[in-house]
Structures are given as structure tokens and as C-alpha cells.
């Protein structure tokens with residue numbers, strides 16, 4: 001009898017140990033082993049099909065070719081960096097030597113103009129997408145709130161949004177390029193023109209989902225909260241700051257995640273099309289290059305692009321979890 | 333005592349796609365300072381509409397509302413509302429929800445420390461000081477409703493408007509909340525208009541029960557004075573003949589004089605049945 005009671009107290013009999021541990025195990029299987037199994041299957045299928053596809057540039061790259069290429073690309077980056085360092089050291093030495101000979105000599109400092117490596121292109125693309133996204137957010141969130149609050153403004157702007165929303169930003173690209181080269185003229189530009197072009201393209205495509213979602217969030221705000229604000233007779237600005245903005249935060253985040261996903265896709269395409277620095281240009285250059293390595297390097301880029309896109313989305317999700325009060329909307 | 337609130341010959345017409353809908357017709361009611369009024373009537377008769385007109389969330393089509401002999405046209409914190417479904421802001425904690433209201437009402441009248449003390453005082457009043465840093469989704473329905481009441485009380489309103497404050501609660505919690513409300517009312521002696529579906533709640537809490545006829549064009553059918561002495565005790569009252577007379581007067585009004593003749597859909601009947609049986 002006492003043994004029984006003791007067992008009940010500690011709560012772990014062999015039988016209910018199974019009951020406790022089994023679901024845990026099941027959960028592990030579901031969250032870890034199943035995705036792993038999926039990835040393994042994919043790798044297997046990939047290498048099998050890759051082997052049987054013959055192109056003019058050799059076999060289609062399989063997982064192992066991509067892995068090798070990944071290492072190559074990192075090594076190339078390191079070599080390039082070493083070269084750069086060596087270049088600057090040589091230049092400094094040269095300048096010092098000439099200064100010693102002739103004190104009136106003005107030392108010339110030239111920038112190193114090496115090839116941009118894969119890693120450089122990744123950084124460029126990331127900076128571009130985030131800047132464009134930020135610019136879009138700065139425009140879209142206030143605009144979305146204004147549209148959500150004012151039916152008349154919505155009536156006025158909605159047709160424009162509806163017409164421009166379905167336009168691929170790539171269609172804008174030639175126009176953007178021409179306008180930027182005509183308007184953005186300064187002797188010492190802070191940003192490269194190519195960067196500005198890509199940025200505007202990213203901004204254009206991020207804008208609409210954010211505007212639409214923000215205004216939707218404002219419109220579908222719980223009427224009770226509006227009534228609370230009315231009863232407190234909050235001034236307009238306080239109303240927006242304390243009620244409207246927090247109430248639409250979940251919808252704003254939904255819009256931001258959508259935008260960022262689209263922006264990343266569009267940016268790569270824009271870089272390919274306009275030959276602007278970034279991952280898109282890397283892919284295009286490799287394609288033009290047409291060496292036996294090209295396909296596997298492109299495939300590597302494809303996978304890296306995917307991984308970065310995934311990472312961007314997860315970062316946004318994490319941000320949403322941290323900042324949004326509505327935890328239920330911050331799910332996958 | 334002086335009349336604080338005068339609802340003067342109010343008509344309310346809602347424009348609908350199928351033409352105008354007259355919800356209220358000639359609603360006329362004068363309320364004295366410190367009075368506790370219950371508004372009772374069948375679902376959809378226009379109780380919330382009356383309350384919303386007093387709060388100025390809706391504007392009366394004809395007639396108007398006078399507070400201290402001045403017509404009110406805008407919503408304001410002197411007519412604080414406890415909404416039907418708590419309507420706390422989910423991104424703020426209990427404390428912050430009340431703080432938003434207190435900051436608005438007492439901005440230049442209280443120091444920071446006084447505000448803090450006042451917010452905490454109101455939380456204690458509804459026995460929720462232990463949950464002041466919890467968010468609405470972390471507390472139960474009854475607790476949310478208490479915070480909603482604390483928020484309204486913290487505004488020191490001249491008239492407190494409550495739209496079925498306990499409608500969403502189970503019978504036990506509701507009884508508990510009614511006791512809390514009576515206790516608070518003993519202390520503060522606010523002027524209150526409370527909408528309810530619950531006959532016992534109305535008799536237990538009110539000084540007058542205002543019974544509304546069925547819509548459309550609903551109006552005040554009868555007004556019943558409740559002269560039971562305070563403080564009231566629900567167990568003692570159960571045996572009280574005066575209490576039972578008042579109770580049956582309200583029931584007679586609702587279920588005989590104003591019986592819903594049109595077809596009542598099934599969920600509605602359930603609601604009424606459940607309400608009358610759960611407390612009876």
C-alpha cells in the first residue's frame with residue numbers, strides 16, 4: 001500500500017513513464033527526423049536525376065558538385081582578399097619610397113579593383129534588399145494607416161494601387177534606370193547608380209503588399225477599441241499612436257513578410273536583367289562564362305539564394321514574435 | 333436629489349439598405365445623481381442603442397441627452413462605458429489599460445505618483461492588484477471584465493454606463509461580480525446605467541428598473557422602483573416577499589406583456605432559457 005502511494009507521489013511508474021516519454025519522442029520525430037528524412041530524399045533524387053541530365057556544359061551538377069563549389073567559392077573569396085591586402089601594402093610601400101625621395105610628391109591612392117567574389121555579391125544583395133525594404137516600409141506604413149483611416153482617401157488611392165500592384169517591378173526597371181541616370185547626377189555620388197536602381201525596384205515591389213496589409217489591419221480593427229478611444233476622446237495623433245498602430249501591428253508584419261519574400265525574388269531577377277552587382281549578376285556572369293564549372297556555381301547560387309530567403313523570413317518572424325502582441329498570428 | 337442625466341424624447345432611426353429602421357421611439361428618462369438604473373428588455377429591442385446614444389457613440393435622430401443640463405454631442409470620459417465584451421486593449425497590461433484612461437482624464441490634475449496610486453487603488457477596488465502586469469489574454473473572462481470596470485471607475489465618471497457587464501460570465505462568477513459591484517457602489521455611490529438580461533441581477537443591484545418594449549420603435553414600457561434597503565444580501569433576499577414581488581413584476585412584463593410573438597430562432601431561445609434558469 002505504501003509503495004503504491006509512493007509511486008503515485010513520484011508519479012513515474014513504468015507504465016506512465018511510457019505515457020510521458022512516448023509523446024516527447026513522437027514530437028522529436030516530427031520536428032527533427034521528418035524534415036531530415038525529407039532533405040535526404042531530396043538529395044538522393046537530385047543526385048540521381050542530375051547524373052542522367054547531360055548538357056552542353058557537362059553533367060547537371062549534383063549535391064557533391066555543389067558542395068565542392070561552395071568550398072571553392074569561399075576559397076576564391078579568401079584569395080581575393082589576400083590579393084587586395086597585398087595590393088594596398090605594395091601601394092603604400094611605393095608611395096613611401098617616392099615620398100622619401102621627393103618630399104613634395106603627392107601620394108596617389110588607388111582603390112583596388114578586383115573581381116567581386118560570390119560572398120561580396122551576397123553582401124551587396126542583402127544590403128540592397130534590406131535598404132529597399134526599409135524605404136518601402138517608411139513610405140508604406142504611414143500611407144497604409146492614412147488609407148485605412150480615411151474612406152475618402154481610400155476611394156481616391158485604391159484604383160491606383162489596384163492598377164500598379166499587378167505590374168512586375170521588372171517592367172519598371174528600364175524606366176527606373178533611365179530616370180535615375182537622368183536625375184541622379186552628382187560629381188561624388190553617395191551611392192552607386194546601380195544600387196539606386198536595384199533599391200527603387202525593390203521598394204516598388206515591397207510597397208503594395210505593405211500598404212494593402214497595413215490599411216486592411218486598420219480597417220478591420222476591432223470596433224470596441226475604436227469605441228474605447230472615442231469614450232476617452234483621445235486626440236487624433238494619440239489615437240493613431242496608442243490604438244491604431246498597435247492594433248494593426250499583426251497585419252503590418254504579415255505585409256512585411258510578404259514584401260520581403262517578393263523583394264528578394266525580384267531583386268535577383270533585376271540584378272540579372274540590369275547587370276547590377278549582386279547575386280543575380282553572379283548567376284548571369286557564370287551563365288555567360290559557360291565554363292565546365294558554371295552550372296555547379298549557378299546551382300550553388302540557387303541554393304544560397306533559397307537559404308538566404310528562408311533566413312530573411314525567419315528573421316522577420318522572430319522580429320514579429322518579439323514585437324507583436326498577437327502571438328497567434330506570429331506562426332509559420 | 334438633482335437630475336444629473338436627462339434622456340430627452342429620443343428617436344433613433346438607422347438608415348439601412350432596405351429603408352429606414354426605427355429602433356427607438358420617444359425614449360424619455362431622467363436619472364438622479366447616485367441612482368443605479370437597470371435597463372432590461374428582450375434581445376434586439378435597443379438597449380445598447382440607448383446606451384450608445386448616452387455615450388454619444390451614436391447620435392440620436394430626434395431628441396438628445398443632457399448631462400447637468402448641458403447637451404452632450406461628443407463622447408467623453410465623464411460618461412465612461414464598460415463594454416459588453418471587456419474591450420481591453422490586448423497589447424497593454426491591466427495596469428497600462430487603466431493608465432491610458434487615467435493619463436487622459438487626469439493629465440494636468442495629478443502628479444505621476446498620484447496617478448500610480450490612483451491606478452493601483454482602482455485595481456484593489458476590483459481585487460485585481462495581483463494581476464496588474466498581466467495582459468488580457470493571460471487572465472480569465474471575469475478578471476478581464478473587472479479590469480474593464482476598474483478602467484471605467486478610474487475615470488471618475490459622472491455617469492457610469494455598463495452594457496451587459498457580466499453577460500459573458502458563468503453564473504458563479506457573475507454572482508461574485510455582482511457582489512463586488514454592490515460593494516463598490518456602497519463606497520462610491522456612482523450614477524449608473526446598467527444593461528442586463530438577468531432579472532435577479534436587475535432587482536438585486538438597482539434603485540430603478542427600466543423595462544423596454546420590443547422593437548422596432550422600442551420605448552420605455554414600465555419603470556419599477558426598487559425600495560429594498562442597502563446593503564443587500566442575495567441569500568436573505570431570496571426569502572423577502574418584496575424582492576419576490578419585484579422579481580415577478582419584471583418577469584410578468586418580459587414574458588407576458590412583452591412576450592416575443594414573432595418566431596424566435598433556436599439559439600435565442602436557448603440563451604433566454606439558460607439565463608433565467610442559471611440564476612433562478
Ligand SMILES: Nc1ncnc2c1ncn2[C@@H]1O[C@H](COP(=O)(O)OP(=O)(O)OP(=O)(O)O)[C@@H](O)[C@H]1O
Nearest residue numbers: 346348353355374375376377378379380381382547
Ligand atoms: N448600426 C445599425 N444599423 C442598423 N440597425 C441597427 C444598428 N445598430 C442596431 N441596429 C438595430 O437596432 C435594434 C436594436 O439594437 P441593439 O443593439 O440596441 O439591441 P439590444 O437591445 O442591445 O440587443 P442585445 O440585448 O441583443 O444586445 C436591432 O434591431 C438592431 O438590428
Ligand SMILES: [Mg+2]
Nearest residue numbers: 379380381495
Ligand atoms: Mg446590446
